[in-house]
Amino acid sequence: MPRIPRPFGIVLCVVALAGCGGKAQHTTTTTAPAEHTASAAERAALTQVAADLINAYEQADAKTLCGLLTPAARDHWRSQLAAGNPALDGRPCPQLITSDTFGDPADQPPAIDEAGTFKFRRVTTDGTHATLTFPDGRSWHLIRTGGHWLITDIPLVPRSLMSSQTT
Incomplete structure (x- = not known):
């Protein structure tokens, strides 16, 4: 041998x-795959979602902004807004972003302030789920569907409406 x-x-x-x-x-x-620091390509794709959201918000591009959210995230956002302002109840997503609810520059949603700095403490992924964590510790959660990332959880309610809600 x-x-x-x-x-x-x-x-x-x-x-x-x-x-x-x-x-x-x-x-x-x-168990689910372990979350890890996003690769350079994943980080670029994920942070592009934050940039796209800010651009859509600043340009009042309701169709694009709503398209960055999963259907469940849109429904949750709609119910949060309606809880703080019943006049918004039942409006479709695009009408919400173009409503006067977002007209006061001093009353921006936390997500807009967070993404506007374009600084991240951490960007992590487990393959199909990702988290963008901002310096203040707040996070956005995303999911990969159809080859692109959609936001599943984001603080997109103006502060004035958040404070009027009871939890």
Whole structure:
């Protein structure tokens, strides 16, 4: 029988052991993938969503802004706004952003202040879910659908309406 060179033999043993251990873990583990710091490409794509939201908000481009939110996020945002201002109840997303609710520059939603600085403490992802964490500790949550990122959770209610809500 031919003799296997020592380094190659060690590599084979390590690979075999890793394969056994890895296989057992995959059959017994059902937890979500671990969150990790986003790669440069992921970070660029995720922070572009923040830039797109700010641009859409500043230009009152309701269609684009609403398109950056998941349907569930739009519904949640709509209910939060209606809780603070019943006149907004039942309005579709594009009408909300063009309403006079967002006309006071001193009463901007926290998300606008956060993204306006374009500084992030952390940008993390687990593959299909991501989090943009701002220096003050607040976070936006995103999900990858159809090859692009959509916001699932964002503080997009003006402060005046947030303070009138009861929790």
